[in-house]
Amino acid sequence: MDVLADVLSATKIGGTVTARVHASGPWGIEFPHLPTATFHHVTQGTCWLRRPGAEPLPLMAGDVVLLPAGTGHAMAGAPTGPTIRFDDVTRGHHGGPASPIDFPGPGPQTRVVCGGYRFDTHASHPLLALPPVLLLRADPSARRHDLTETLRMMTAELADPAPGSQTITDRLVDVLFVHILREWAALRDTSNDDGAAWWTALRDPEVAAAVSLIHEEPGRAWTVDKLAREVGVSRATLSRRFTRLVGEPPLAYLTRWRLEIAARRLRETNDSVTRIANTVGYTSEFAFSRTFTRHRGTPPTHYRATHRP
Structure with a gap:
């Protein structure tokens, strides 16, 4: 990806x-x-x-x-x-x-x-x-x-x-x-905290591979162990390097990206909240709504009502 x-x-x-x-x-x-x-x-x-x-x-x-x-x-x-x-x-x-x-x-x-x-x-x-x-x-x-x-x-x-x-x-x-x-x-000097570190992450083979897996299959039930096995490093190594380069742990980034996808689908489609939740990896609409509300500050249904084109 x-x-x-x-x-x-x-x-x-x-x-x-x-x-x-x-x-x-x-x-x-x-x-x-x-x-x-x-x-x-x-x-x-x-x-x-x-x-x-x-x-x-x-x-x-x-x-x-x-x-x-x-x-x-x-x-x-x-x-x-x-x-x-x-x-x-x-x-x-x-x-x-x-x-x-x-x-x-x-x-x-x-x-x-x-x-x-x-x-x-x-x-x-x-x-x-x-x-x-x-x-x-x-x-x-x-x-x-x-x-x-x-x-x-x-x-x-x-x-x-x-x-x-x-x-x-x-x-x-x-x-x-x-x-x-x-x-x-x-x-850029990638030690500066101005966005360049993310580009360093994309040049790191294992971290880039983990980010790519998340983007390729955001709905998969990822754990740090699973990501580490897929990219061929230890759990501790991936967690440390991912957090340093991306700026947050692997599963935090997974949640961020899932909610980005979900928010876009809420804005642009008529798919039900349950279907959107399942697409991005949540088996429970309640769990999805709770996470979405915590990160976006508003429930999915209200977000859709106020952010439709």
Whole structure:
């Protein structure tokens, strides 16, 4: 089981390019706080990322920056100066990202591709517990070939749109998100408690195998002994390494993932609570309801009533 793919499917991530900026004069765009992740890719020139309470961050051609929590911020041609709200910039602007937002002037040209990722706001997973800003500096090395090639294809498709371009760019943005996460995790000091430890867990053969088993068969009556036998280590070894890397014991993670699946099915299906409980490994609706209420703060029936689309 590909755990990352399973998590991304469960959280329903989907991406799209929202705008392209072509600027050769003074410019600044203020992006609001939204329940989406936001990315910017500088394809030409230089600019600045400005966030409240943080030092302005210089960006140059080839850089990619991701704001996972959709924090309000500004992209601008200078570290200080006025900005225009994104809604005001795009009001009356037709053609979407195929038609760039222009800031004409006599200065050097800067080009930026801006986009976002939509999350299921009810879903969560520690694998996506990311820092406020993920910055990947331009790097022509072969190690970043996949990321660089995805950015190149996305930029080329936007520059010369054809029938189906929207579908192609949306899919490329989804691929881009995974490459950004991979590259960031490879560069991080995994001793920091910022989500990178989870990526270390996925590179640990036995822990990754145990997590994969949980994702592959969440309804199975797992015990730590059974998981340890399946992955070929002792119970104590698996428990110790799993807890250190994942951040919680194996059975606690099993419960978390079961309830994530159950909550999604409560939101999206008409399956009975009993059927959902059985699917995720509970033989008793009462036991499932008690566990769900303890973790989610509300009984399954009430959760369904208040969280249906």
